[in-house]
Amino acid sequence: xxxxxxxxxxxxxxxxxxxxxxxxxxxxxxxxxxxxxxxxxxxxxxxxxxxxxxxxxxxxxxxxxxxxxxxxxxxxxxxxxxxxxxxxxxxxxxxxxxxxxxxxxxxxxxxxxxxxxxxxxxxxxxxxxxxxxxxxxxxxxxxxxxxxxxxxxxxxxxxxxxxxxxxxxxxxxxxxxxxxxxxxxxxxxxxxxxxxxxxxxxxxxxxxxxxxxxxxxxxxxxxxxxxxxxxxxxxxxxxxxxxxxxxxxxxxxxxxxxxxxxxxxxxxxxxxxxxxxxxxxxxxxxxxx
Numbered sequence: 001x002x003x004x005x006x007x008x009x010x011x012x013x014x015x016x017x018x019x020x021x022x023x024x025x026x027x028x029x030x031x032x033x034x035x036x037x038x039x040x041x042x043x044x045x046x047x048x049x050x051x052x053x054x055x056x057x058x059x060x061x062x063x064x065x066x067x068x069x070x071x072x073x074x075x076x077x078x079x080x081x082x083x084x085x086x087x088x089x090x091x092x093x094x095x096x097x098x099x100x101x102x103x104x105x106x107x108x109x110x111x112x113x114x115x116x117x118x119x120x121x122x123x124x125x126x127x128x129x130x131x132x133x134x135x136x137x138x139x140x141x142x143x144x145x146x147x148x149x150x151x152x153x154x155x156x157x158x159x160x161x162x163x164x165x166x167x168x169x170x171x172x173x174x175x176x177x178x179x180x181x182x183x184x185x186x187x188x189x190x191x192x193x194x195x196x197x198x199x200x201x202x203x204x205x206x207x208x209x210x211x212x213x214x215x216x217x218x219x220x221x222x223x224x225x226x227x228x229x230x231x232x233x234x235x236x237x238x239x240x241x242x243x244x245x246x247x248x249x250x251x252x253x254x255x256x257x258x259x260x261x262x263x264x265x266x267x268x269x270x271x272x273x274x275x276x277x278x279x280x281x282x283x284x285x286x287x288x289x
Contacts, residue, residue, distance in 0.1 A: 005029065005085055006122040009164050011078040014099055014122050016091035020044065032082035035073060037066075037094045049077070057093050059130025064138055067101040068146065074102050075154055096125040100135055104143050105150055107162040111139040113169060120168030123175055 005015030005025055019025055020034055021044060033049045036042070041052040051073045055061050070086075077084045088094035096118055103114040115135065119125045127135070138146075151157075174180065 005087075005091075008099060008118055008121045008168070009078075009103070009161050010159065011081075011083045012074060012099070012102075013083065013085045014091055014095050014118065014125070015085055015087045017087060017089050019091070020085060020087045026085070029085070030083045031085045033073070033077040033084040035070065035084060035086040035095075035098070036088075037063075037086070037098060038088045049082075053098075055094055057088065057128065059128050061130070062134070063094065063097050063131060064101075064134045064142075066098065067105075067138060067142075068149075070098045071102050071105050071146070071150065072153070074099075075106065075150070078159065079154065090124075091122070092124050093127045093131060096122070097127045097131040097135065100127070101138060103161065103165060104135070104139060105146050106157070106159070107165055109162065109165055111135040114165065116172045117165035117168040120170065120172035120175070123172075 004022075005013045005019040007013050007029070013029055013031065015025070017038065020036065025031075026045075026048075031048065033051070034045070035051045035053070036044075037053040037055055039054060039056050041054050043050040043052060051069070053066050053070075055063060055066070074084050074086070086095045086099050096115070100111065100114045100118055103109060103117060104111060107114070109117065111132075115125070115127070115132075
């Protein structure tokens with residue numbers, strides 16, 4: 001991730017200035033539109049449709065004023081079957097910020113989750129502090145109205161962007177924990193795959209098999225649940241017997257200790273009696289003398 005342009009969503013890529021001029025990458029990813037956002041943004045390739053925004057990578061730079069324009073450009077290109085490359089100089093801060101704003105607009109994700117979904121596809125993504133504050137403000141003050149305006153402008157949305165973002169967020173979490181980037185095979189289940197259909201335990205359908213649901217995915221049946229409960233009860237029974245045996249052992253030890261204490265007390269009492277007799281004999285001898 002970070003080496004070359006990275007796919008964030010179907011038809012949406014983030015890269016750097018060099019990627020925007022690489023004919024091989026542009027052709028491989030079917031890039032038709034380029035959003036260039038940096039200090040000297042300008043159109044370079046004649047066969048691509050451009051949106052050029054001049055903006056510096058500085059905390060005081062206001063990028064939020066460009067969000068509506070960026071959102072419309074990206075979404076319109078995707079609906080027309082095109083693919084958009086969003087790039088700045090390094091593909092780290094400015095391009096990631098406007099891409100995150102777009103994801104927040106077309107999904108219900110907050111700014112942190114939207115940003116982490118970008119990071120899941122491009123690990124170098126790291127907007128500066130000022131841009132992150134702008135995303136936070138956009139999330140709290142403007143994104144709801146922008147979503148409504150967007151739905152009026154584009155009532156039909158064929159994309160399942162939120163599920164794609166969930167997958168990217170999973171990739172980011174795995175990257176943070178392990179340092180490795182998971183592949184699609186490491187995340188085979190669809191979003192909410194463990195949620196039963198209509199509350200019932202249904203078998204896998206042919207349609208699900210065609211979509212690539214894993215064959216090892218098991219839904220518990222009542223028989224399996226009852227067996228697991230019996231097994232847990234038997235395990236608990238063994239544990240209870242062990243506890244009872246341990247309690248009995250403790251009681252026996254306590255009984256033995258109490259018996260020993262009684263014997264000791266009786267012995268000490270006998271010693272006291274013998275001592276008194278010795279004293280009497282001694283006093284009698286003294287009287288005779």
